[in-house]
Amino acid sequence: MKKSNDQKFSNSSELFQALFNNLTDALFIVDQTGKIIDANKPACALSGFEKADLLCKPVKLIIPNYREVKQKLAKSGEPLRATSELCTKKGDKIAVEVSCAPFSQGGDKFSIITAEDISERKIAETLRDIGTTLTASLDLGEVFDLLLVQLSRLIPYDGGNVMVPEGNIVRIARSRGYRALGENHSELVKTFQFEIDKTQNIRQIIETLKPLVVPDTQKSREWINTETSRNYKSWIGAPVVIDGKVNAIFSLDKVEADYFTESHASLLSVFSNQAALAIKNARLFSAETRRIQELDGLQATLSGISSELDLNALLEEIVERAIELLNATVGELGLYEPDIMKLRILVSKNFGQAYVGKLIDLGNGVMGMVAKTKEPLNIDNYLDFPEHLPEYESLGPRAGLAVPMMAGDELLGVLSVCDVQSDRKFDNDDIRLLNTFAQQATIAIQNARLFKDAKRRAEEAETLRRAGAAVTKTLNQNEAIKLILEQLAFVVPYDSASVLLFMQGKLKIVGGHGFKNIEPVLGMEFPLTRDNPGAVVYLDKKPLIINDIQARYPVFNQIPNSDEAVESWLGVPLIIQDRTIGILSLDAHQKFKFSQDHARLVTAFADQVSIALENARLYTDMVRSANQFETLYRLSQVISANIHSEEIYPAIHQAVSELMTTEFFSISLLDEEAKMIRDVYMMDRGIPQPLTSRSMDTGLFSQVLMDGKSRIYNTFDKSTMAETGAVMIGEIDEEEISQSILVVPLKIGPKKIGVLSAQSYQPYTYTESDLEMFELLAANVAIAIENAQLFSEVQNLAITDPLTKLFNRRKFYELAVQEFERSRRYNRPLCVIMMDLDHFKNVNDSYGHLVGDQVLEGLANLCKNSLRTIDILARYGGEEFVILLPETVAEEAMATAERLRQDAEAAPIHSNAGEISLTISLGVVTLDETCKNLEELLDRSDQALYVSKRTGRNRVSLWTPKFKPPPPGHSHT
Secondary structure (H helix, E strand, O other): OHHHHHHHHHOOOHHHHHHHHHOOOEEEEEEOOOEEEEEOHHHHHHHOOOHHHHOOOEHHHOOOOHHHHHHHHHHHOOOEEEEEEEEOOOOOEEEEEEEEEEEEEOOEEEEEEEEEEOHHHHHHHHHHHHHHHHOOOOOHHHHHHHHHHHHHHHOOOOEEEEEEEEOOEEEEEEEEEOHHHOOOHHHHHHOOEEEHHHOHHHHHHHHHOOOEEEOOHHHOOOOOOOOOOOOOOEEEEEEEEEOOEEEEEEEEEEOOOOOOOHHHHHHHHHHHHHHHHHHHHHHHHHHHHHHHHHHHHHHHHHHHHHOOOOHHHHHHHHHHHHHHHOOOOEEEEEEEEOOOOEEEEEEEEOOOOOOOOOEEEOOOHHHHHHHHHOOOEEEOOHHHOOOOOHHHHHHOOOEEEEEEEEEOOEEEEEEEEEEOOOOOOOOHHHHHHHHHHHHHHHHHHHHHHOHHHHHHHOOOOHHHHHHHHHHOOOOOHHHHHHHHHHHHHHHOOOOEEEEEEEEOOEEEEEEEEOOOOOOOOOOOEEEOOOOOHHHHHHHHOOOEEEOOHHHHOOOOOOOOOOOOOOOEEEEEEEEEOOEEEEEEEEEEOOOOOOOHHHHHHHHHHHHHHHHHHHHHHHHHHHHHHHHHHHHHHHHHHHHHHOOOHHHHHHHHHHHHHHHOOOOEEEEEEEEOOOOEEEEEEEEEOOEEOOOOEEEOOOOHHHHHHHHOOOEEEOOOOHHHHHHHOOOOOOOOOHHHOOOEEEEEEEEEOOEEEEEEEEEEOOOOOOOHHHHHHHHHHHHHHHHHHHHHHHHHHHHHHHHEOOOOOOEOHHHHHHHHHHHHHHHHHHOOOEEEEEEEEOOHHHHHHHHOHHHHHHHHHHHHHHHHHHOOOOOEEEEEEOOEEEEEEEOOOHHHHHHHHHHHHHHHHHOOEEEOOEEEOOOEEEEEEEOOOOOOOHHHHHHHHHHHHHHHHHOOOOOEEEOOOOOOOOOOOOOOO
């Protein structure tokens, strides 16, 4: 049949062939069995097959619904056009419009099938439909899901993702497909995160803003393998660019390699552009909706908490509002307690168990970490947070967000919320919202705390109330002074004004207003002498008006670099709780500028000024104190960790230096037995000083030890030295006497063990706060020193015989092993003397064990005085002693043993029973190559001692190989 058909069509006219091959549409001639017997050039180009490959191929493999079209034709009797798909050689499916026309020739029936490529029209229609579909939703999550669904209409894929860049990370926001990964494929894919700078394909898309095709991921050396890599080989990705920035990335995977082409990339790029508008609209809608909700929520929330002045009710309301505002499930609030440097949980909502009252250390848990860093903390899963608290694990995985509640630079507390929904993640908008709410909540808490004080202030005069309100808004001294002087201008006109505080024995300008250049003015100091009007105001605690300053005070300090001289001056004292802290002074370039009425107004205003400055000072001291307490805790841990005196003393010095100015530092300990105070550590400006001792009833340190009370001096001269009886070190030079001195006792309960002293050569260096901090540190230091002493005593007891104070057998063996190994290794001489008191049992039987102990002590002292420092002497057991002599040959060892024997024989031992004369027997051995170990060496010395005993006692024997071991159970007597 094929040959006859080919023959018939080969006889077709040249015109027919020309038309057949030059039509733009694809033409297939099919016989009545449905096989292709001819195809024109467009058909080959569209399908991707060579003509020879198409011939005799069933047309249904190229156009799957061919039979349906033919059946419809048979029913209608007219040519029919129908939409279909044409399968290409690569496996792609191209949208085509198909018509089928039958004809006959030579009695055979044929069909001409026309296929018109309508893929671009279909794409356009699909994109139009997609655009319509996408505009139906403004929820960002729904938009991502719709995009993946609609994208499958354009580009076939087996797995698709929408990736979202977040900093240097891209995470998968939505996923579709991936059936090869199993039922949990969606959750698995969502866990993937990629670092942009380490992921070549993602980085290229973001940098170029263009789509990218990876034909075969298995062959790409830069491809990062994941769970999907084993099953999906071909990959394509394209950016979604909004306002010049990549907001999302479409990522598509196909099982077979080399599937995606540049035409797919073009389609995906067009789709991405259309998706950008949908995403942008959704984000704008989401942001605007969220913003409206936030504003509504904040308005309702702030309204709810601002009117509440009962602190406990306010705290409960704050947590409830925070949970509602963040759409969270649980929440907590803790307030910071500076005195213990911990957070105390005061409100805990929906946790399932009571955490109220719990104390949290700084740095522990989410809230503790926020309290430590004073920065918001956002975590995706509490259980993955390294510092999480075990008692909070019961809720399981959850997202958490905590923010600090700050009053200026001061930590007031921490507010936190959590959400147990598995897919919940707090974002930057959530952080901003909770931060804003926390700021307002902080103000509300402060208002509640200061309600009574504010009520009292409300009764003051209108001008002073406004000024006071402005001043009390800040706890920063510089800002407080700025507000003070600005408000003061509304009360009393002036040309310039200064705030001077009493510091280190002088009045010092710490702030000013109205000066042409404030820098030369700040820091100016004035002594408390009556030729200075400021000193007069400070000392007399009364206002002072001078309307002709040049006449009254010729030496008045004029303003540096000022074009005009000060002619009038007004000063009032700044007093807080009957304590003068400084003065407030006003300058005018005109004479007689100030009146008594001005003085009255400024005096009334000065009360508010004093409070503001004192608050600022207290706040600064509190912050400093908090920092000191933190340092104190840390340093106390360091000190406590040391158990050796030589390590503790420098650590104590370092700790004090970190807490306060320390030019001279000393540690002195009490020797109760000797009734002496002994210096154990002393440094003067970084240079170690000679250590001295003094009677415990002499000097300043003695007074501190006697009454157990600390001392603080901010000036110190020879008269003070005489009053206190202080003992000076070195030559007494007035200029070299410490001016500021702290001395605190070291106490453990009622027991006083010594003193610490920190000193400075500058006056007014230390405050009561420094003294308090020094005392707290001293409490830790006393314990650490006591522990070190106990450790030293315990160590000594572990290696010493308590009666003779010689090394015990265990310590002797430890040292002897080292010497034995050294002698063997370097072939150096080594000898051992084993020694025993003759007839010692008779002493115990006759005089008792107390006298026996005195005899043993006497022999130990005799031996210690007769041996070298390198010799190792120990009590071996009972009345037996052993001596190890390094670098000693047999002749020298024998001489030493003989000298000991003679000394013992010649020198009676003093005891409660009178003088007792005894002799000793000694056995000497020297190390040779036949001795295998220390035990054998000691055994040989014992054999030699046994020989001395058995041959008459009171003699020395040198071991020889002929000596035999003593019989079992023998004793030396």
